[in-house]
Amino acid sequence: MNSRMVYSATPAAMFQSFWRNRELILQMTRREILGRYRGSVMGLAWSFFNPLLMLVVYTFVFSVVFKARWGAGGEESKGEFAIILFVGIIVHTLFADIVNRAPGLIIANVNYVKKVVFPLEILPWTALGSAIFYSLVSMTVLLLAQLIIKQSFPWTSVLFPLVLLPLVFASIGFGWFLASLGVYVRDIGQLTGLFTTILMFLSPVFYPVSALPQKYRVWLQLNPLTLIIEESRKVLILGNFPDWTSLSLALLAGLAIAAAGFWWFQKTRKGFADVL
Template identity: 75%
Template sequence: MSNESAIQIKAHPSNPKGDGVGMNPHQAHPASPLAMFKSLWHNRSLIWQMTRREVVGRYRGSVMGLAWSFFIPVLMIVVYTFVFSVVFKARWGVGGEESRAGFAIVLFVGLIVHGLFAECINRAPELILSNVNYVKKVVFPLEILPWIALGSALFNSLVSTVVLLLAQIFINQSLYWTSMFFPLILLPLVFASMGFTWFLAAVGVYVRDIGQVTGIFTTVLMFLSPVFYPMSALPKEYQVWLQLNPLTLIIEESRKVLIFGSFPDWKAMSIALIVGLGIAVAGFWWFQKTRKGFADVL
């Protein structure tokens, strides 16, 4: 057995000897909210190690290495800015003279939020299918795979946020202190993303077509979210429907703290956090209840 598998087996509490003996892929697993946080805490070191390995492994062998994680968001913001502000002559309408670079910064916030959610959702259906050995051959806490996917997505979002803040400093010669609230704004999205990832990871084992659906869904969601336009640009009758989009509040509040230097709507964010936690608990429950059938299907 490889060193990688040995580390993973040792990390699981149900197999303290690390020998894989007595493994039962059909056993029931705790699915309570407390079990969700216990699993995260108990396996925090393993999650960190595997997330770091995944991030580094993504760029291993390339000439630029991790520099690609910085170059890609810069390239994308340049492309989107050219298309929407030069070709389509789009303007955000924030008052005063709005430069193309200023439009790019506002637009980039929406891309960061959507990108975090989309990366988790798009990877979810393949999480178990691409790690069959963890299901059949070793005792492994499968429920941490979505945390690893989230960690990788958060790394990309962190790099993109650094690019955004640097652009703020060089272009607008300002950086609002309210930017420190940005991680709190993302917290409801983090929990909601985890819930959907657990759910789709489990469903993806039984319904292989779900991977095709998620790609289409996240693409459509990008254009049905206030990424390339402000919500105020829509007629009032459509704004009501746009507010049902879970990304709308997160994107709008993120722009408040990062771009406009305003305080977030704490009441709305508190409600969003409760909803996000509810989605996470429901997704974790579904994953834990359905995982005992993974070995039979795979």
């Protein structure tokens, strides 16, 4: 593999790198998932119980303590409210996981930079793969909760991965950008946690878009997570088809972000060894 191919920054090279290294990405993702709970008694089962516990806690806090209701009529049960809320949490967590981890990806793998000929661009893919796995586990918990509470869940749930696709590409784009920036600006890792926390409260996770005054709704719609959260609730809870036009536009935007992030990463990676 020549250096020109390794450092190519074109959109085509982005997909070629993924396909060429797909087995390595899968292997590293599997190792990361299993390594997170290595040594614990319950092992990988924690990946199931963590979102389940989170669902129970959010149900208690928002529907019992704060007595929040999603609809204006307040007709839904506590369980139904928790399910609606949990969809937003799943989407936000997927994005937050990759953004929060990205600044430390290169720093945590210095040996790959200095000692080994290694395709560094796959590290954000590995982080994203891990985040997607936990999102799918959380979705399983969500569907089981619906099965218990409503005795059914909509078949349109199979469309959820398609709804997430624009967010997946946008997330990997941010991952590449922040992974590179984190090498040169170490403080960026402190800012991403603050950013994702603020973004959670500026997204329709804990409240519907309709709960905001009209003058603020426009700003909420500019939040890229808003569309994905709203469309996810359509397919996972309401049993409706998503807005394919809006998702197509979001997918184009996500691909543009991914291409820009990959370009930035490839153009700046030559200085990693000098800085580290």
